[in-house]
Amino acid sequence: MSAPQRVRDTMPDVGGDADVPENTPRVRARDLSVAYTGRGKGDDQFVAVASATFEIHRSEMVCIVGPSGCGKTTVLNAIAGLMPYRSGLLEVDGRPVKGTGRDRAVVFQKAALLPWITVEDNVAYGLRSYGVKKGPARERAAEMLEMVGLQDFAKSYPYQLSGGMQQRVNLARALAADPNILLFDEPFASVDAQTRETLQSELLRIWTGSHKAGLFITHQIDEAVLLGNRVVVSSRGPGSTISATIDIDIPWPRTRDSKLHPNFGGYVEQIWTLLSGRSPAGEGATGSEHHRALT
Numbered sequence: 001m002s003a004p005q006r007v008r009d010t011m012p013d014v015g016g017d018a019d020v021p022e023n024t025p026r027v028r029a030r031d032l033s034v035a036y037t038g039r040g041k042g043d044d045q046f047v048a049v050a051s052a053t054f055e056i057h058r059s060e061m062v063c064i065v066g067p068s069g070c071g072k073t074t075v076l077n078a079i080a081g082l083m084p085y086r087s088g089l090l091e092v093d094g095r096p097v098k099g100t101g102r103d104r105a106v107v108f109q110k111a112a113l114l115p116w117i118t119v120e121d122n123v124a125y126g127l128r129s130y131g132v133k134k135g136p137a138r139e140r141a142a143e144m145l146e147m148v149g150l151q152d153f154a155k156s157y158p159y160q161l162s163g164g165m166q167q168r169v170n171l172a173r174a175l176a177a178d179p180n181i182l183l184f185d186e187p188f189a190s191v192d193a194q195t196r197e198t199l200q201s202e203l204l205r206i207w208t209g210s211h212k213a214g215l216f217i218t219h220q221i222d223e224a225v226l227l228g229n230r231v232v233v234s235s236r237g238p239g240s241t242i243s244a245t246i247d248i249d250i251p252w253p254r255t256r257d258s259k260l261h262p263n264f265g266g267y268v269e270q271i272w273t274l275l276s277g278r279s280p281a282g283e284g285a286t287g288s289e290h291h292r293a294l295t
């Protein structure tokens with residue numbers, strides 16, 4: 001997924017990670033707690049997340065699943081630097097998160113493209129704001145659009161695209177600045193089932209060999225198992241904790257056919273069991289699965 005040298009040369013350095021040892025996690029959360037203030041009388045601090053502990057390494061995708069309102073978006077926003085955290089440790093490349101940065105990009109559920117500029121300018125927009133000149137920014141946008149299969153729609157306007165195509169533009173836009181970490185907040189939630197499968201396949205194709213780190217929030221257990229190196233299962237909120245982290249032992253590169261892997265159904269069942277609060281994981285699990293309670 002890396003950009004050709006000539007375009008990258010024109011872009012300011014991303015995360016300045018040349019001095020970061022390879023084995024330093026891209027994201028490290030230890031006992032992370034995140035709260036909202038001012039939710040009402042006598043409720044100064046609403047602790048959405050009480051304790052979250054997980055790591056995301058280079059080339060890894062970690063998926064978070066959990067009941068609605070357990071704080072998945074809250075954790076993602078804290079990593080993005082969009083909101084402060086209350087306590088615990090939260091580091092990106094070994095440095096405490098203090099705000100947003102070009103080393104991280106968020107792919108939201110709604111594409112939120114600027115309607116008055118073309119698709120290629122939407123993709124180039126972020127780069128332009130980082131000081132990249134128009135020509136190289138457009139060149140980079142063209143590469144990204146080709147990557148998501150939308151090269152023929154560069155001159156179109158967002159309203160001329162389907163929801164699934166807009167979400168591909170959204171992905172191209174996030175990738176354009178070549179971030180180290182991609183944060184996906186239910187990006188495929190508002191497209192139909194067939195488009196969702198196509199987008200999952202595209203993401204897997206793009207992800208393979210990209211060496212990026214990703215956090216992917218989803219309500220769909222099979223999506224988490226298909227896309228994740230690990231799946232983090234959150235308990236019910238408020239004051240949620242991580243109830244389990246499951247390593248997904250299904251080989252890479254993955255494709256849609258990875259759903260046919262003999263372990264796939266077992267992982268889905270294991271996570272479903274954890275989320276529904278039934279018997280502990282392990283029952284009915286295959287030999288290659290393992291489950292580790294973190295809190």
Ligand SMILES: Nc1ncnc2c1ncn2[C@@H]1O[C@H](COP(=O)(O)OP(=O)(O)OP(=O)(O)O)[C@@H](O)[C@H]1O
Nearest residue numbers: 036039048067068069070071072073074075237238
């Ligand atoms: N801006 C805010 N101000 C106050 N409370 C908030 C705010 N945003 C979210 N919350 C609360 O924090 C808790 C966690 O919300 P969050 O959106 O992170 O959950 P989620 O797991 O992503 O939910 P869903 O799966 O439904 O998207 C909820 O109780 C929610 O009401």
